[in-house]
Amino acid sequence: MQILRQRRGMSRATLAGLLGMSPSWVKRVESGQLQTPGLEMILRVAEVLRVRDLADLTGYPGLHAKLFMGPGHPRLPAVAAAVNAFPISSSDRPAPRAAHLRARLARAWSARHSSPQHREVIGGLLPDLIRDAQLAVRQADSTIDRRAAQAVLAEVYSLSQFFLAYQPDAALLWRVAERGMVAAQESEDPHMIGVAAWLTAQAHRDSGPGHYEAADAVNLETLRFLQPLLPDASDDVLAIAGALTFEAGYTAARRGDTGTAWRYWDTAREVAGRLPTDYYHPVTSFSRAIMGAHAVTVAVELHAGGESARQAARADADVIPSRPRRARHRIEQARGYQLDGQPDTALATLAQAYEAAPETIQYNGYARRIILEETESASPDRRRRASELAVQVGVLAA
Numbered sequence: 445m446q447i448l449r450q451r452r453g454m455s456r457a458t459l460a461g462l463l464g465m466s467p468s469w470v471k472r473v474e475s476g477q478l479q480t481p482g483l484e485m486i487l488r489v490a491e492v493l494r495v496r497d498l499a500d501l502t503g504y505p506g507l508h509a510k511l512f513m514g515p516g517h518p519r520l521p522a523v524a525a526a527v528n529a530f531p532i533s534s535s536d537r538p539a540p541r542a543a544h545l546r547a548r549l550a551r552a553w554s555a556r557h558s559s560p561q562h563r564e565v566i567g568g569l570l571p572d573l574i575r576d577a578q579l580a581v582r583q584a585d586s587t588i589d590r591r592a593a594q595a596v597l598a599e600v601y602s603l604s605q606f607f608l609a610y611q612p613d614a615a616l617l618w619r620v621a622e623r624g625m626v627a628a629q630e631s632e633d634p635h636m637i638g639v640a641a642w643l644t645a646q647a648h649r650d651s652g653p654g655h656y657e658a659a660d661a662v663n664l665e666t667l668r669f670l671q672p673l674l675p676d677a678s679d680d681v682l683a684i685a686g687a688l689t690f691e692a693g694y695t696a697a698r699r700g701d702t703g704t705a706w707r708y709w710d711t712a713r714e715v716a717g718r719l720p721t722d723y724y725h726p727v728t729s730f731s732r733a734i735m736g737a738h739a740v741t742v743a744v745e746l747h748a749g750g751e752s753a754r755q756a757a758r759a760d761a762d763v764i765p766s767r768p769r770r771a772r773h774r775i776e777q778a779r780g781y782q783l784d785g786q787p788d789t790a791l792a793t794l795a796q797a798y799e800a801a802p803e804t805i806q807y808n809g810y811a812r813r814i815i816l817e818e819t820e821s822a823s824p825d826r827r828r829r830a831s832e833l834a835v836q837v838g839v840l841a842a
Contacts, residue, residue: 449493462492464747483817516613517563523571523608539579546596557726561802581593594633598625602639602727638684641665656698667688683723685715687725689712692708694741705742717732729769736758742755749784752781753780767801778810778814787818788826790814797811798836819839
């Protein structure tokens with residue numbers, strides 16, 4: 445625990461605060477003065493330290509419970525091969541036009557939002573999209589065409605990041621994030637620059653507390669770039685500015701900075717209010733409908749049990765049109781109920797998440813942690829329901 449804490453750049457006091465324990469308790473555990481904590485506390489420590497494999501925390505090689513990284517998807521090798529290919533020539537095959545690629549991308553985003561097995565769907569589409577978008581950039585014969593092709597390539601990389609998230613290839617995810625940012629900058633398209641920054645900031649934040657400053661740097665610099673454009677901005681540019689604003693609040697909540705987190709949420713809600721009622725950003729899901737879900741996330745990340753449960757009960761998941769985003773919201777609601785001491789409601793909510801999009805819950809570390817914890821519940825009924833869900837999700841074998 446001490447090694448992992450120090451790798452995260454986290455003090456004992458910070459870890460203790462996030463666990464709801466004292467710094468002296470952390471010190472005694474790390475020095476071996478206390479016995480190994482129970483499973484519930486081990487899972488809480490794993491969550492806070494973003495441990496992807498319990499064996500890394502416990503030291504028991506046989507305890508390979510993958511928490512914050514889902515299984516490698518069967519389509520991962522094909523997507524990785526398309527990303528890793530390094531074609532030198534532009535190929536004899538003519539590249540599809542940017543308009544054609546944009547139409548394919550629009551269908552891919554639509555399929556992702558509507559499919560319960562969204563990774564399977566976009567994993568099948570991505571290899572050809574990646575190759576064709578790369579080819580379009582290489583064959584562009586004018587500055588305007590090249591910028592248009594770079595904007596499409598940046599969006600393809602954005603779609604790729606949704607497929608790669610929480611899979612066992614962090615280096616590939618970062619490679620795609622960095623290429624997406626370069627392509628977006630080359631396109632000079634404010635919307636795609638915002639999207640690439642939004643995803644890059646998330647990648648930094650999910651790398652742990654030592655990377656929160658990098659997340660903020662990308663986030664806030666991009667907001668400063670977009671600010672002069674907002675009075676006359678399109679809905680998409682306005683939405684990405686709102687999404688970036690909320691992300692800054694999300695990072696503040698991870699730090700435990702309550703005032704800053706809710707202040708950014710309030711600002712993001714004001715931005716959402718400027719969007720049409722039925723608008724829904726295809727990449728970030730930013731919209732009026734998503735703000736209730738965002739409020740749940742802020743409360744949960746602040747470890748405010750009562751407020752988390754109140755926000756979870758208030759937020760309506762049915763207004764979220766995207767199945768994977770709706771499933772993720774259900775998971776955040778379940779975290780809120782678990783924090784508030786309502787494990788039965790948390791399990792029922794996770795079952796709803798599984799119904800909305802099985803592949804979302806299968807790759808979500810928080811959901812896997814709650815399910816695994818409840819498989820050792822003192823309640824036989826809860827233990828049975830958790831075990832059944834654990835088998836469905838793949839945490840336990842049938």
